[in-house]
Amino acid sequence: MESARTFQNPPCEGGSRRHHFLGIPPELRLVIYEIYLDDHRRVHNSRQPTNRHLRLLLTCHQVYGEAREIFHRYVSLRNEREIESFLSSVADERTAQITYADVANDGRVEQTKASYRMPISGLHSALWRMKRLQHLRVFHYEATPFLSLYQVSRTKWTLQSEEAMYPGGCPAHLLSYELYVNPEAKVQLLERIPSRGLQRLRLSGSCQLLREQQTPGLRHLTIHGVTGSYFDQRRLDDCFQGALLESFVYGMGHRLGFEIRNHHLLSLASGSRPQHLRKLVLLGCSRLTSEVITRCLSQLNSLEYLAMSLVTVDELRHNFVAALPPTVSVFKLTVTNAWYSIPLIKEETALCDTIENSVLVRKPSPIELRFHFRPSLMSENGREKRWQSIAEDDNVNLVLGPWEPYETL
Structure with missing residues (x-):
């Protein structure tokens, strides 16, 4: 009692x-x-x-x-001290419960011609014990594992990101594999991680595929802060064959980052893919033409979430807002011009007029709208106040101003 x-x-x-x-x-x-x-x-x-x-x-x-x-389903291993503590103090019963792991990967393995090359870090031993692991996120290693003078003088190392985690292959059936590494980090993607069962993939760093991958289960793809030229001339549907994406998120993320181009966007709207894509995020795009954006939007019949941040250079001839699918309930748009180009005021005004006359008054009303245009354009003829008044009357969540920093990538 x-x-x-x-x-x-x-x-x-x-x-x-x-x-x-x-x-x-x-x-x-x-x-x-x-x-x-x-x-x-x-x-x-x-x-x-x-x-x-x-x-x-x-x-x-x-x-x-x-x-x-x-x-106990989740563990984070940020350095060698945490890895050694995990290996020495966590029982097998608990490691069998882990389904979600965040790890810092040093990426170095012994440089030898042997089929099995020993990684410098003990991370591979920790991952090997996580037999039920389903979600793996890899981060930049901020500290160097301790090396004895003998190791420094006698051993040569080479960078092999996935081999350093799984030198003998990956025993787990991963559903998601996400990279949050630095832009200069070299990653030979899906070399040791099985690709067929992956449902979510996030790329960063200097990624490249040794071969085109079969990814029939892939539904969510994020590319942010990817450097190097591997993806420049390749279509996404060729790199990730069989994927029926429900969401695609792109952010340049680095001044030397991979820039999405017309053929990448067209590959998302080819075949049966448009029937599955529900979320599309394109941030910091300067190489997409308005014609291709318009063509793709007209084919994405199931799109529900659209967020675009465009940097215009010399072209904005097609009013892509007019092609916005009626299924879109969340629409975010930023249009600016490159510092070395002339602002396309007339074309931007046409986009604003379409937003006011079509998007804001759409039935059923959108759930969320966020727009960021140049201040002179929004203040012209009381445009900003009219938009806010329309949104208030129709109970639309309208926010004017920068929204990109709050977008999840």
């Missing part, structure tokens, strides 16, 4: 009861644990999350018993 009374909400002044975390139903607490972990795993500025979520398990015995199974 005494233990039962400890979980009751004590009365406050006035007869009401205080509400505390252990006083809510246990099924709601489990949902809160899941939400807390999802928020903790969120990546900010390509920085790897920590293991601080485990501190919540120290709150009390009840929280430990309830949240342990949920929190």
Whole structure:
């Protein structure tokens, strides 16, 4: 009876009861644990999350018993000290529970002609123990593993990103594989990671494929901060064959980054792919023509989410906003001109007129609209106030101003 009374909400002044975390139903607490972990795993500025979520398990015995199974599904290994601690102190029973891992990959392996080359880091041993791993995110290694003088003098190393993680091949059946590495990091993509079962893929760094990959399960592809020239002349549907993408997200991410071109966008709208694509994000695009954008939008019949940030140089002849599919409920658009080019005021005005006369008054009303045009254009004839008035009357979530920094990549 005494233990039962400890979980009751004590009365406050006035007869009401205080509400505390252990006083809510246990099924709601489990949902809160899941939400807390999802928020903790969120990546900010390509920085790897920590293991601080485990501190919540120290709150009390009840929280430990309830949240342990949920929190032990995730682990973050940021340096060699954390890797060695994981290998020495985490039992096999717990490693078998891990389905989601964030790791910092040094990427170096012993330079030899042998079929098995030893990585410099112990990360491969940690990953090998995660037999049920489904989601792997790889981050830049910010510290160099300790090397003895013998190793430094006697061993030569070469950079092989995936081989450093899985020198003997990947035993896990990964559903997602995401790279958050530096632009100069060299990655031979999908060399050791099986491609056929992947559903989500995120690319960064100097990526290249040794061969075209069969990816029939791929549904979500993100390209952000990719450098090098591998993808410049290749179509996306040739690189990732059989993929039926539901979302495609692109961001240049680096001044020397890969720039998406017309043939890349056309490859997303070819064959049966337009029937599946629901989310399209294109940030910092200066090599796409308005004609190709218009053509592709007219074919994306299932598109629901569209976010575009365009940098014009000398062309904006086609009003692609007029081709916006009726299925789009979230529309974000920024149009600017390159610093060395002449602003295309007439063409930008036409885009604004189409937004006002077509998009803002569309039925059913869009869920969210975000636009960023030059201030002189928005202040012309009270355009900004008219848009806000229309949005308020139709209960549309309209935000004017920069939105790109808040877009998830």
